[in-house]
Every structure is written in structure tokens, then in C-alpha cells.
Amino acid sequence: QKEVEQNSGPLSVPEGAIASLNCTYSDRGSQSFFWYRQYSGKSPELIMFIYSNGDKEDGRFTAQLNKASQYVSLLIRDSQPSDSATYLCAVNRGGSQGNLIFGKGTKLSVKP
Amino acid sequence: NAGVTQTPKFQVLKTGQSMTLQCAQDMNHNSMYWYRQDPGMGLRLIYYSASEGTTDKGEVPNGYNVSRLNKREFSLRLESAAPSQTSVYFCASSPNYQSYEQYFGPGTRLTVT
Numbered sequence: 001q002k003e004v005e006q007n008s009g010p011l012s013v014p015e016g017a018i019a020s021l022n023c024t025y026s027d028r029g030s031q032s033f034f035w036y037r038q039y040s041g042k043s044p045e046l047i048m049f050i051y052s053n054g055d056k057e058d059g060r061f062t063a064q065l066n067k068a069s070q071y072v073s074l075l076i077r078d079s080q081p082s083d084s085a086t087y088l089c090a091v092n093r094g095g096s097q098g099n100l101i102f103g104k105g106t107k108l109s110v111k112p
Numbered sequence: 113n114a115g116v117t118q119t120p121k122f123q124v125l126k127t128g129q130s131m132t133l134q135c136a137q138d139m140n141h142n143s144m145y146w147y148r149q150d151p152g153m154g155l156r157l158i159y160y161s162a163s164e165g166t167t168d169k170g171e172v173p174n175g176y177n178v179s180r181l182n183k184r185e186f187s188l189r190l191e192s193a194a195p196s197q198t199s200v201y202f203c204a205s206s207p208n209y210q211s212y213e214q215y216f217g218p219g220t221r222l223t224v225t
Contacts, residue, residue, distance in 0.1 A: 032212040043202055043216040044155070088155065092212050099170070100212060104154040 006103035019076040021087050029094020033072045036088040079110045116217035124223045125193040133188040135203030142208040144186035148199040162209035193224045
């Protein structure tokens with residue numbers, strides 16, 4: 001079983017819509033969850049992190065965590081063409097602080 | 113405040129050549145990391161340094177060595193480059209090893225022919 005799974009996409013949404021990105025993980029010991037945005041040819045940029053079950057909002061971004069289902073998601077409201085990028089989900093390796101496992105990413109395309 | 117910097121940005125090596133990738137951070141972070149990113153494979157951890165003076169292997173350490181030169185600098189060395197090491201290499205840092213929020217440098221694109 002893959003440790004962190006994401007749908008590779010591409011996920012295409014119209015401008016102004018809500019983009020929903022999903023991630024599942026296998027290690028029940030994981031406690032910390034991250035979303036990175038990576039533009040083509042650039043480095044990953046941290047945009048959200050969440051440690052507790054429930055929702056965490058930051059501007060147009062909302063991260064949702066359900067540890068019982070081992071599921072974390074990222075919602076982007078009012079999607080803009082500038083949000084077009086690959087979104088990487090990362091999860092800490094249980095019992096190993098600081099060691100992150102990355103998913104392969106979901107490519108998002110926001111159409112004007 | 114430059115964050116995490118990496119040199120060089122691009123490099124082409126012949127099989128068997130050696131080189132060192134340099135990384136420095138000015139955020140006073142304690143922990144530093146080296147990743148490689150390959151198409152279809154995602155980001156994979158090569159080595160990390162939880163604090164100055166310590167280094168540990170990550171998921172894919174074979175063929176690499178690292179040096180934590182001081183708190184700011186963490187270098188990655190390829191002793192005898194192989195085509196399988198063609199990749200984009202990212203350095204990252206975090207405030208400490210208990211903090212999982214990692215910040216990435218711009219990357220080095222390495223091609224081994």
C-alpha cells in the first residue's frame with residue numbers, strides 16, 4: 001500500500017469554482033499534515049498545515065483532516081488561474097519527527 | 113532574508129564524475145534536508161540533519177554523502193555520478209526536528225550522461 005496517495009489529475013475547474021484536492025495516508029501514527037504548492041519548474045511552497053481533526057481556514061484555502069478515515073483534503077475557494085499548479089500532500093512518518101512522506105501530487109488547472 | 117539558497121542551479125556531469133551541491137539557509141533553522149524529485153516518483157528524502165553535528169539517512173541515501181558544515185550550510189556530495197542520479201535536487205530547512213514545516217530552496221537540476 002502506498003504511504004501517501006493522491007489523484008494525479010489533472011483536475012480542471014473553471015475560474016471562481018471550488019477546487020477539492022484529496023489525499024489518503026496509511027500510517028496511523030502520523031500526526032502532522034501539510035499541503036505544498038509547486039508551480040512548474042519551481043520548488044514546493046508550504047501553503048497549509050493541519051494537526052487536529054476538523055477544518056483549518058486560511059484565506060481562500062481550507063484544509064480538512066479526518067484521522068479516523070486517514071484522509072486529508074484541501075479546498076480552494078474562488079479558484080484563480082494563478083492557482084494552477086501541482087499540489088503535494090505531505091504527512092509526517094509516525095514515530096519519526098521531521099521525516100515527511102510526500103504524495104506524488106495532483107495537478108490543478110483553473111480555466112479562465 | 114534569502115531563505116534557502118542552492119548552488120548550482122543546473123549541472124551536467126559525465127558518469128563517474130563527482131560534485132558537491134551546496135545549500136545554505138539564513139532563517140536560523142536547526143534542521144536541514146536533501147530531497148530528490150523524479151517524474152512519477154514524487155519527492156524522496158536522501159539525507160537529513162536534525163541539528164548541527166548530526167546527519168542521518170533518509171529513504172534513498174545510496175550513492176550520496178552529506179556534510180553539515182555549520183548551522184547554516186548542508187552539502188550533498190555525489191562521489192561517482194550515475195545516470196540514475198539524474199534528477200532535481202531540493203534542499204529544505206525547518207526550525208527544528210520537532211517542527212515539520214519545511215521550507216524549500218529553488219533546486220538544482222542535475223543531468224548525468
